[in-house]
Amino acid sequence: MKCYIKYLVLFALFTIEIGAFASRLKKAHRDLSAYNYFAAKHRFEKLMKRKPVPAAFGLSTIFYRNDNPFHQLDSAYLYILKSQSNYAVLKNKQKEKLKAFGIDSAKIDSLFLLICKKKYNKVADSANIDFYNQFIQLFTKAPQWGEAINNRNILAFQQAKKINTSDAICRFTESYPDAPQVEEALLLYDKLLFAEETRTGTLDEYIRFTENHPFNSNKIIAEEKIFILSTKDGKLNSYEDFISKFPFNPNVNTAWRNIYTLYTKEFSKEKIIDFRKKYPSYPFMNELEEDLKLSEIFFLPVRFQHKWGYISNEGDTLIKPKYQWASMFSEGFAVVQLNNKKGFINKRGEYVIAPVFDDAENFYKEYAIIARDSLYGLIDKTGKIIIPIEYSYLDEFSDSLFLAEKEGQFGYLDAKGNTAIPFIYNAAGDFKNNFAYVKIADKMGIINRKGINVLRCEYDWIENFTNGLARVKKENKFGILNTKADTILSIIYDYIGPFKNHLAIVAVNDKYGYVNTNGKICIPLEFSFDAGTKEWADFTNGYAIFKQKNKFGLIDSTGKKVLEAKYDAVGNIGKNLWVPVLQKDKWVYVSLSKKPAPSGKFDYASFFNHYSVAIVKQKELYYLINDKTEWLTLQGFDKIVFWEDFIQVQLKGKWGLYTLNAEELIPIEYEKIERINPSVVVAQKEDSLFYINLQNKKIIHSSGQ
Structure with a gap:
């Protein structure tokens, strides 16, 4: 009976307590609804232990709202999580009771989402890393x-x-x-x-970088810089030192190839053999052996249909046709064009300098002029740009300097691309024997390789020094000056010719004579000067033509008349001092030596060349004779042109080629014939080109235009 009373009392107390909690919860919600946040917060906090779901929800609501001093989204988030977690374990009957206070899973989740969204928006608006990190650390369940x-x-x-x-x-x-x-x-x-x-870009910095950061992705750039800086002067010993100091640098092979290119710059057999002896550890010996064979082969650029390639003098294909255009080889390299860009190949058909230029010239004295966008620059045989591509004109290497034009002014660059002489001239010429002519405004002068005026720009015309002398023209008068600006011949003459055989024509007041290189008049001005004098009065082989009473003769270097002026024309002196002269409408030969001249009269006669043959004309046709007046060509031609060891002949508009013994090499059926090398000529017939080997007289290649 006592137990029953005890349980009854406990039940009554529990019922009273439940009622008390319900009453407190209602009061808390009433305070919340009345915006009495202090009282509501106080009541919800006391209910947290017994009624965590509604109490945490209420507290979360208070902390979420920003119209009270307790606004704090982090706290709102923590309390809504407590409300969520405790709600999940409630019995359905308990959940039903909470609906009376407007609390269910949807409301809890809705408040959760609102809190997360509001907090995240504040964080995002702040663009503050610390705020992001706090959000990430605390709001782990936020969407x-x-x-x-x-x-x-x-x-x-x-x-x-x-x-x-x-x-x-x-x-x-x-x-x-x-x-x-x-x-x-x-x-x-x-x-x-x-x-x-590597801020300052020194060699030591790049070396330290590769040592300290072997796995850095820019190590390869550092190694490239080490290569460039170690070999920036482009000298052989620099490449040798680089290979010795940095044997594992990926540019070692390039260094070896550059050594080979520079050492064998002429690409001669002798140089390649010397290289092989000097550099036995060269890693590309197989290529060297191939180059050794190729160095003795002449590569002939020819067109196969619409592509260019190379053949030998025998017609064998050396490099298959694949280029838009191809040049002759020079110093072991040739210019080729592909996809409208020009580059350089070696005799193995490999690109040694990629086709990236709009234009390019063959290598000359180890350098090649290249162009892009109508501007010119210079590269060496390793492909290194020596002179930037920024000049409107660039001339070949001459006396260690390059003449260039930029923005309408001329100046000179050295082999390193540095300005050696400023760009201050309106015109200029190449250096020859350490001197060059220059022009400022309308006046010309001469400078030396230091850019110092040797002859100031005060002349109307000037030529460069030859053997230390220069002709000048001022106020329509000629004179001669030397490299010290001394007057060798006063500027008083109407004309001064170039020195030939150490003598030059000088003319004044319609009379001319000759001056020597000392400025001494050694042949008096007693010959008549007219417009044609300049064409025939220079000395050749120790003799000069003179004119007297409309007749021509010859004088020697002392002024002595060796042929009296009794001829209508006098030709050039040839072998054995035989001179062709025109007399009574016929050309004959006279001798200035003890050896009698060949006999015969001709409509025209040339000098005898060193092969003892001459060209003569009879009845409108030209023939070849020897020094015995024997006719070497029985057939006559419309024209004969000496080709050193051959003659090119023309008949009825067509050309052929003969030996000096009148043996036919190429029949007379071509519009044009040009010599490519000692063994091969190219002949044009209509729209086709024919490459002909002179040794066997065979056509080794033909192509349509």
């Missing part, structure tokens, strides 16, 4: 959690990039190792570290 991580990473990477130091990037990768930006960041780190540790 924006993944987005927060992503945006935090983006923001952190942006800020690190803005700082733009390797330390900043390193901190980012260490702080956020799982960020998708890490891969990009690591590359940027390598780049920034490389820039920071």
Whole structure:
């Protein structure tokens, strides 16, 4: 009976307590509804232990709202999580009772989402990494959690990039190792570290960088810089030192090839053999052996239909046709064009300098002029740009300097691309024997290789020094000056010719004579000067033509008349001092030596060349005779042209080729014939080109135009 009373009392007390809690909850909600946040907060806090779901929901609501001093979204988030977790374990009957207070799962979830959204928006608006990190650390169940991580990473990477130091990037990768930006960041780190540790660009900096950061992605750039700086002068010993000091640098093979290219610059058999002896460790000996064979082969550029390639003098294909155009080989390289760009190949058909230029000239004295966008520059045989592509004109190497034009002014560059003489001239010429003519405004002068005026720009015309002398023209008068600006011949003459056989024509007042290189008049001015005198009065082989009473004769270097002026014309002196002269409408030969001249009269006669043959004309046709007046060509031609050891002949508009013994090499059926090398000529017939070997008289290649 006592037990029953005890349980009855406990039940009554429990019922009273339940009622009390319900009453407190109602009061708390009433305070909340009345915006009495202090009282509501106090009541909900006391209910947390017994009624965690509604109490936490109420507290979360208070902390969520921003119209009270307790507004704090982090606290709102923590309390809504407690409300959610406790609600999940309530019995359905208990959940039903909470509906009376407007609390169910939907309301709890709704408040949860509102809290998360509001908090995330504040964080996003702040663009503050610390706020993002706090959100990520606390709001782990927020739907924006993944987005927060992503945006935090983006923001952190942006800020690190803005700082733009390797330390900043390193901190980012260490702080956020799982960020998708890490891969990009690591590359940027390598780049920034490389820039920071090689700031001044010295060789020592690049060497230290490769040693301290062997796995940096920019190590290859550092190694390239080491190669460039170690060999910047382009000299053989620099490449040798580079190979010795940096044997594992990836540019070692390039260094070896450059040594080979520079050492064998003429690409001669002898040079290649010398190289093989001097550099037995050269890693490309197989190529060298092939080059050794190719060095003795003449490569002939020919066109196969619409493509260019190379054949030998025998017609064998050496490089298959694949180019738009191809040049002759020079110093072991040839210019070829592909896809409208020009580059250089070797005799193995390999590109040694890529086709990246709009235009290019063959190598000459180890350098080649190249062009891009109508501007010119210079490269060496390793492909290194020596002179930037920025000049409107660039001439070949002459006396160690290059004449160039930029913005309408001329100047000179050295072999390193440096300005040797400023660009201050309106016109200029190549250096020859350490001197060059220059022009400022309308006046000309001469400078030396230091750019110093040897002859000031005060002359109307000037020629460069030859054997220390220069002809000048001022106020329509000629004179001669030397390299010290001394007057060798006063500027008083109407004309002065070039020195030939150490003598030059000088004319004044319609009379001419000759002056020597000392400025002495050695043949008096007693010959009549007219417009034609300049064409025939220069000395040749110790003799000069003179004119007297409309007749021509010959004088020697002393002025002595060796042929009286009794001929209508006098030709050039040839072998055995035989001279062709025109007398009574016929050409004959007279001798200035003891050896009698060949007999015969001709409509025209040339001098005898060193092969003892001459061209003569009879009845409108030309023939070849020897010094015995024997007719070497029984057939006559419309024209005969000496080709040193051959004669080119024309008949009825067509050309052929004969030996000096009148043996036919190429039949007379071509519009044009040009010699390519001692063994091969190219002949044009209509729209076709024929390459002919002179040794066997065979056509080795033909192609349509």
